Every structure is written in C-alpha cells, then in structure tokens.
Amino acid sequence: MRRDRFHGQHQEWGGIGLFLAGLCVLAALLAHALYHVQWDDTDIPNDWFALPAAAMDEEAKEAMMLKIACLTFDDGPSGHTEEILSILQEYDVPATFFVTAQGVNEPYLPLVKTIAEQGHQIALHSASHEYNQIYQSTEAFWLDIKALRQALSPYVDVESIRWLRFPGGSTNTVSHRYGGKGIMKQLIQQAEEKGYEWIDWNVCAEDATASHPNAGRILKNIQRDAKGRDLCVVLLHDTKATGQTVKALPDIIEWFQSEGYHFTTVEEMAAARGLQNGTK
Template structure:
C-alpha cells in the first residue's frame, strides 16, 4: 500500500517536473526567437537610390548656377520619413508626434503574428493623411525569398490582412523589399539572382520599389539611444536635397519615436518639405 502511494507520488513529481521543464523550454524559445522584422545586419549596405537621385535632379532644374561667389539658388528640398515593420506598440506615439508637427510619413507595413493586433491602427494612419505601403506579410526572409512566386504570394497575403483597415489596399503600388532591393540575405534562400528577378517583375507589374538614402540605423541590436538615432539621420543627409529616411516602427524602437521630434525640427529648420513617397512617382514618370 505504502509502496503504491510512493510510486504514485514519484510519478506525480516526474510529471510535474516534465511539465515545468517543458514550459520553461517553450518560454525560452519564445524569448530567444527573433521577432520578424528588419535587422541591421540584413539591410543592404548600398541601397538602390536611383529614384531619389532622379527626384533630386528633377527638384532642381531651375537652380541657378552660382555667380560672383553668390550661393546657388536652392530648389525645393524634400524629405520622406519612412517607417518599416509596423504597426506596433510604438505606432500611436509616432502618429501623435507626426500630428503635433503637422507632417506626413509613409509606413511600409507588415502583418506578422507579432503585430497583427495593431493592424486596426492603420485606420488612424490613413485618416491622418499618411501613406500605407507594402513591406511584407511574414517578413521571413527564408519564406519570401525562396522564389519569386513565394514573394508575390506573401505580398498578396499582406494586402488581404490590411484590407479591412486600408480602403485602397488592392491598388497600393509602393513596396519596400525586406532588407532593401539590393540585399544579399535573400541569396541563400533564392539564389544570387533573386532580387534581380523580383525587381524586374516588380517593374513589369507596375510597382515602385523604394529603398532609402538616409538611415537611422535604429534596427541595430544594441538599441541606439535617441541621440544616436538623431545623429545617424542628420549625419547621413550631407548635401542631399531628396532624403528618404529609413526608420522602424516596432515595440523595440521607442528611441526612434523619442528622436523623431528633433529629427523633424532639423529638417524643418533646414528648409525641407515633407512628402509621402507617392510624390516620388511624378519624379520617376516625369
């Protein structure tokens, strides 16, 4: 009798231990598994800035050459604030700041498991005059860059996910490839020509893909401070007259939101006009 009770006790304790260890392992996996989204090491080092350079040239045709040492007449300078990987727990703060400052931005969105619950925020984003553009549904490089069909299927899934909140989801033509259009992270999944194929197909299908020429470097693992993010942006501007600024909107990029007012003030003080990336279209097609 006593032996049977002891056996039962041992069995119960073993089961309890297995349960606890299992739960711990599950939590560990959840914590250590990186969330889908841009990671600094995966971003292309040399983005395709053809669109920005072209827009810059068009922005300044009337710039008069400097005479007698006088400064050249400046053409309109334009800044395009862009946020990748949202919506997220940080989106509302970003929207509050943009509203307060009265400037528009473009959001290259995702609809992965970790951010699905924030998708209704896209309604407010649209209502406040910002542009919604496509980034990726899953943002899993392994899946989306396996082959072109997989990439387009992912984009279609993203459209379906955001459609309840974005009235013109079906006709969005602006995309940003995860990692950028010249990324190499895709090569190990889809071969070294995958981005070349995707870019050609994007053009055939009438898409405009847009990279960046100013980077906040806010997706870095070390979580740069607001001050570092601000300086990353300002230092990258140099003498550019068209700036497409890459920032991120995730629960890990609160510091980007903190830096945002100063970044906006800097562009205002330096005479930049704020636009959404759809304004690049006239530059491209003109």
C-alpha cells in the same frame, strides 16, 4: 502650411504624379547597421534622383527645387504607432508606413486605417518578414505580398496601394542564400510588371540595430546620412523595440525643418520629382 502645399500640388498633378512615378532606386546606406542581425543591407549609393523635369508646370518645377524629406516607418504597425501618429500630427508632417502583418503586430493591424485617415501613405513591406520564407522563390515572395494585402484589406483600400519596399532593400544579398543570386533582379522586374513602384532609402536612422541606439544617436545617424542631400528618404522603424525612435522623432522633424526641408510622402515626392520607370 508646407504640408498643405504639397497636398494641393499632389491633387493638381493627380494621375501624372502617381503613375509617372516610377522605378526609384535609392542608395542603401546601411553600412554597419545589421538590422535584425541576419540582415545584410547593401551600401551602394545610387543617385537616381538627379533627373530631368519632364513635362511639368511651373508649380511642379518649383517643387523640384525644394529640399524634400520623406520619413518612412518600416515593420509596423506596432504598440508605438499611435505615439508616432500623434507626433506627426502635432507637427503636421506626412509620412509613409511600409507595413507588415506578422503575428507580433497583428493586434495593431487595424491602426493602418488610422494611419491612412490621417493623410499618411500606406505601402507594402511583407506579411511574415521572414527572409528564409519570402526569398525562397519569387512565387513565395508574391504569395507573402498577397497575404499582406489580404490582411490589410479590412482596413484600407489595398487596390490603391502601389508602393512597396523589399525587406532588406532591393540590393540585399541575404536573399541569395534562399532564392539564389538572381532573385532580387527577378523580383524587381516582376514588381514593375505588376505595376508596383518600389523604393529603398538613402538615409538610415539605424534605429533597429542590435546596439539599440538612444534617441541622440538616432538623430546623429540621420544628420550624418542626410548631409549634402536635397532629397532624403529616411529609414525608421515602427516596432515594439524602437521606443527610442519615438523619442527622437520631434528632434528629427525639427532638424529637417531647420535645414529647410519639406516633408512629403514617398508618392508625393515621386510626383514632385517627376520620377519615372527606367530613370535609374
């Protein structure tokens, strides 16, 4: 199975993969998607993944030649998480979940344990996901991350979580309103100092926009952004409002497979591509 192949490689690469995996800046292509309406994601492409293969064995080099798709689900867990998991299981596809711990999804928080047990990657997003709070200052941001880690700690080994995704993306400008123009730059630097890896996305499903696209539209959005890319980091959402994402998911998976992509988690992808800090 494709998935096993990557899992096997991942184990072989072991520490190399996880800890060499570094600063990953993906293009935020959220042009007209106004996720959460007040969000203002940027659309500056950044082909950070055109990278040299560092010291890699033959198997790793071969993996670099593969087309890779990383399905990433933000803002969960939610009432849709179990459906998402069951589809991923059916297709034997790994994914990455950038989770939150808001009031609205707190009843579903224990599901992070199931997500992890099924071989998916748990990564940090935000506890409150409230821009006016988390981006008020760098201190406020890290307090929110601390709260998220605490909320997750009964269910998963939070010490092993190394990846995060900034709400709105690393180049969002909404944060400037609350924390000043330099806040994202500061947060990125601090994240790296704290040993976190962070990642945006370069394919956007636009599944959480105010227009509430149907499953067919979501698939088309993905196909549009994925065109010509060997590496797709796909932004999807796992919330109460994104039932159409669940509906689209089998078609999304089948389309990527028909285009010759292999699915991996974000950390597996970073390992396979030999990403390192400073390769931006």
